[in-house]
Amino acid sequence: MFRKNGADTLIDLLIEWGVDHVYGMPGDSINAIIEALRKRKDKIRFIQVRHEEAGALAAAAYAKLTGKLGVCLGVAGPGAIHLLNGLYDAKLDHAPVLAIAGQVDTAVMGLDYFQEVNLSRLFDDVAVYNQMVVSPVQLPAVVNQAIRTAYAEKGVAVLAFPGNVTNMEMNKGTPYTSPQIARGKVQPLDHDMDAVCAALNQMDKNIVILAGKGARGAREELLTLAEKLGAPIVLTLPAKGVIPDRHPYCLGGLGLLGTRAAYTAMQEADILFMIGTSYPFTVYLPERAFTIQLDVDARQIGKRYAVDVGIVGEAKSTLAQLNERVAYHESREFLARCKANMDKWWDKMESLEEAEHPKILPEYVARAMEEMAEENAVLSCDVGNVTVWAARHFRCTNQHFILSSWLATLGCGLPGAIAAQIAYPERQVFALCGDGGFGMMMADFVTAVKYDLPIIVVVFNNQKIAMIKFEQEVLGNLEYGTGLHNPNFAAYAEACGAMGLRVERKEDVLPALRKAAAAKRPCIIDVLVEADELPQPPNVMVEQAIGYAKHLAKELLEEGKVSLPPILRL
Known part of the structure; x- marks a missing residue:
């Protein structure tokens, strides 16, 4: 006769709450939870990610897109720690997310055991609800309260499960609460x-x-x-x-x-x-x-x-x-x-997009994507100069645009696209990434390949952390530490078993986008864009102009193109 353990009860409760997928990585302290997911794979999918941070960022993006609970899972110690960045993204953008973290067995807790981390303290600042489950008797009520709180406060709930607790059989007399939340409208006085x-x-x-x-x-x-x-x-x-x-x-x-x-x-x-x-x-x-x-x-x-x-x-x-x-x-x-x-502004933007240049301008790439995107497409935008190009040069009509708005964490573009394609399998989904942001999470492109998610990743490849380069220059500093040594991202896509397209000429941008859209399979379009195109603000502050002038002077001195009198070198 099948007897439920703590892990079975946890997954059954998630299903009752309408959760249909979980992002995570298997591991020893959560083996019972993984087994419970396996037994219910017809009702709830386990999306195996290659890094728990990607799983947490995907859960956050799913919640932002749908308003539904995003769920991620990590093993004790390092796996739980890896979740933290994505959970802060959910916290700051007010997205309901449940994080399930493994923990060492109760018998060895407090003994500085292998992979033991104080999870309550680790998640204290990020969570609106943070609880360790130490007995199967408390499990149903605690799980329901965690999810209820995540929805009510639009934030992160964290549940830590020692490995032995999830393996314990459930007592027939265990009290159950209702897996539901009451909703109402907030009306002004x-x-x-x-x-x-x-x-x-x-x-x-x-x-x-x-x-x-x-x-x-x-x-x-x-x-x-x-x-x-x-x-x-x-x-x-x-x-x-x-x-x-x-x-x-x-x-x-x-x-x-x-x-x-x-x-x-x-x-x-x-x-x-x-x-x-x-x-x-x-x-x-x-x-x-x-x-x-x-x-x-x-x-x-x-x-x-x-x-x-x-x-x-x-x-x-x-x-x-x-x-x-x-x-x-x-x-x-x-x-x-x-x-x-505003008409003058659009004229200016169009002139930037169509400007003649020996290299591909990033403004043009964003505009080309606008021409290709369907009315209900989802755009998951990463952080950096690519955010500027998307914000100014992709004119949304009915597309859904998501990003890490308050945490502004590099690497959010790809996990957001994965979540969007899972949420809306019938829609066209783009990830707009700089090479810096994509490089952080690129291992999880194989997740899109594994689950046959036809996302289109457009990498604005300028071999720079370009926004930081610009910030350094505005401060009057010389560029330092912002150059990137990139692989061929299109070749990487092919190595992952997906489509890869490398674009080095302006006239090839639109054909590449059309080819990717028609393929209906995961694709990376590696676009080599001009590295020195400045994300100039709409209103240049005096301090910015002075700082940039200082940078140019320093650059000329470094290159030996200007020789100052001795008194000015002091």
């Missing part, structure tokens, strides 16, 4: 709505909307409000795609990766309406503007920037209520001026 309407109904004010990822799913309501107010919309980077980039009300992003039009609009704003964002780079926000902030989480109101009216509620329902109460603004002068600025 009437007097807060009154204050917001009073501010927005002022007819002689320049109103700018700053929309964050909290506005995702509220496109219709957001655009209706913007139309009534005559207000342009600026998007935070995590909110890229909330409205189409080419929409006449859209001014693109803000900050170093943003647009000049957005920067100018912020400087001219009389009223700033922040929706679903706690924007951190406050230097780009208006110095003097009446500010309204709408967020589902009261803790985010006024967290980083002084606000005059805070309103707690969900974006979609709250904006729908506002649309019934705000008056139509007849004046479109400010909106027209902002749109004219």
